[in-house]
């Protein structure tokens with residue numbers, strides 16, 4: 112990636128505002144009061160399960176869909192009534208959508224020729240774009256003569272060559288194998304930062320969103336559940352859906368009990384005292400459950416006292432899995448628990464080599480949970 116190539120294609124960063132957007136497909140309410148601000152130069156993700164409305168929202172920003180209510184602003188300008196080509200946005204599709212009969216160079220130049228730019232300007236920009244995505248030297252190849260990763264780069268070059276202010280990416284890495292995906296997403300991030308582009312990435316893969324994006328909007332059934340930096344969403348999920356969607360989590364059934372200012376969570380496996388921060392202010396949310404991550408607990412022998420700042424419940428080890436850096440223990444606890452996976456109520460992840468000796472399946476064990484990592488969450 113040369114400085115000249117960056118200078119040729121860089122544009123000033125812009126912000127995006129999505130204001131109270133609703134969209135229906137017939138009777139299907141696909142986007143529900145979506146209200147988001149995306150900062151200039153930010154890499155933002157729409158993350159959620161299949162069918163939650165991510166692509167519909169992205170296409171709305173691109174101008175391929177119209178909202179039934181609300182509006183979209185790019186750099187403060189209401190673009191709701193504008194067609195895609197007047198919005199300064201570039202979109203990369205999952206399928207790449209390259210022209211098979213054209214060379215790499217012709218594919219990338221296509222949008223510029225449509226705009227009737229001078230030949231010399233086209234040549235300069237195409238060379239800059241191919242340099243930026245690391246495809247210099249492959250100009251004369253056709254898409255069929257390229258690997259999946261190279262085709263993806265052509266699609267990206269074709270998008271950035273027209274100097275969009277906003278880059279929209281619809282699951283652009285999903286056709287690549289796992290190793291290449293990691294590589295390409297790092298390149299994508301670097302490219303986005305060097306060009307100062309405001310980018311939105313649609314994915315149902317939390318790892319992809321976590322590693323590439325500054326902030327994430329987690330979506331479910333057309334509604335945004337929570338917006339935040341990956342670490343903030345992981346450490347402080349707002350509800351059970353976000354907790355379960357971002358990483359593995361333990362979810363315990365039970366109820367909040369209060370004794371004056373003190374609160375605790377009563378479960379079938381025991382009563383766990385709650386620190387002030389674990390409970391949202393006011394009443395416990397409907398369907399409240401106790402939530403903690405597998406690495407926020409440690410395992411002890413039942414006769415050893417619990418360490419300071421930890422709450423204890425007892426169980427029996429069901430299984431142990433070696434995951435490399437960590438060991439995962441599945442532990443059966445009181446009858447009315449619901450766990451992250453079937454067959455074990457609670458998961459505990461220990462750094463490899465730190466578990467007490469003799470934790471074989473069938474062993475009685477104490478689960479000591481860090482109380483400052485407990486959350487009581489509702490639906």
Ligand SMILES: Nc1ncnc2c1ncn2[C@@H]1O[C@H](COP(=O)(O)OP(=O)(O)OP(=O)(O)O)[C@@H](O)[C@H]1O
Nearest residue numbers: 136139141159160161162163164165166167168315
């Ligand atoms: N053109 C369309 N006409 C009617 N319904 C549609 C259309 N496009 C999408 N839908 C419906 O809108 C909802 C949201 O679809 P959308 O493609 O936005 O979801 P998504 O979160 O991007 O899913 P995926 O991860 O599977 O791509 C789904 O219920 C889908 O069936």
